[in-house]
Amino acid sequence: MEPGQLCLGRDREPQCCGARCFREPGPGKVASASAAASTLSEPPRRTQESQTRTRAPGLSMEKSAASTEPQGPRPVLGRDSVQVPDDQDFRSFRSECEAEAGWNLTYSKAGVSVWVQAVEMDRTLHKIKCRMECRDVPAETLYDVLHDIEYRKKWDSNVIETFDIARLTVNADVGYYSWRCPKPLKNRDVITLRSWLPMGTDYIIMNYSVKHPKYPPRKDLVRAVSIQTGYLIQSTGPKSCVITYLAQVDPKGSLPKWVVNKSSQFLAPKAMKKMYKACVKYPEWKQKHQPHFKPWLHPEQSLLPSLALSELSVQHADSLENIDESAVAESREERMGGAGGEGSDDDTSFT
Secondary structure: OOOOOOOOOOOOOOOOOHHHHOOOOOOOOOOOHHHHHOOOOOOOOOOHHHHOOOOOOOOOOOOOOOOOOOOOOOOOOOOOOOOOOOHHHHHHHHHHHHOOOOOEEEEEEOOEEEEEEEEOOEEEEEEEEEEEEEOOOOHHHHHHHHHOHHHHHHHOOOEEEEEEEEEEEOOEEEEEEEEOOOOOOOOEEEEEEEEEEEEOOEEEEEEEEEEOOOOOOOOOOEEOEEEEEEEEEEEEEOOEEEEEEEEEEEOOEEOOHHHHHHHHHHHHHHHHHHHHHHHHHHHHHHHOOOOOOOOOOOHHHOOOOEOOHHHOEEOOHHHOOOEEOOOOOOOHHHHHOOOOOOOOOOOOOOO
């Protein structure tokens, strides 16, 4: 699954002009996120045609010319029921990833930039946005790396446990992710609904928190809330791309100032660089580990059970215990470079 949230925590311009932006659907294809969301009431059957597809059935949306009237981000805080993101949600997420107004640049070095933004309704809740240039990584490789849960267990040193729970549609699922926070803070976990959509040569993956009856909060972890988290991957050439990570997460706790500063100044850029290294190594690794198994591109390969949306409910932050860690001091190990510190590759990562 996807948020990865810098211990705040599980891990997508031109404006779209509506249905006219989408490719004409071919045989067995779905033209948009909305159409994809309606295609899986039953698991797709393994037909000869489906086994030869090179992409998920019709999860493609082309980039459009710039709109003369930009749309603002679609609000996500007021969501009352669990819904699979539709075309407007994907366009809104892309628009916010590319927006500049209201963002404060906190880091810019070696092709990696980090911005933060305080949420007006709650000045203690921040959004973070990271962007990285990937000169030797095709967009499709980065997309695969973010989806491949088995590979994440290899390169994401902060993951405690991660697994997919069930699928909702051909381009949406539910999963679990827990991760280590900088010591001595308590570790976090999250249950999210994740959805994805290829858009021509670009890709979006995004998620938000939900409640699953079989996975209640654990006593040994703090259940965080992803209000909205995701990735926008934009191709810049045959072997290059730019990735933007956008997260609005409630860590369910009053975090000390050193955590917020460290996340934007050090942990975020270091995690992005580690993701880049993982992308460079992925093609060789994948060739040795089920090279043709990519259910995010070929949904007929999915082994996950189907789940009805009615089984889920929105995870609201105010329904969870709030942990006050504002007075927690940074551990000596963190200051000296261990477990995510300056001299280590064990950085807090996004999912």
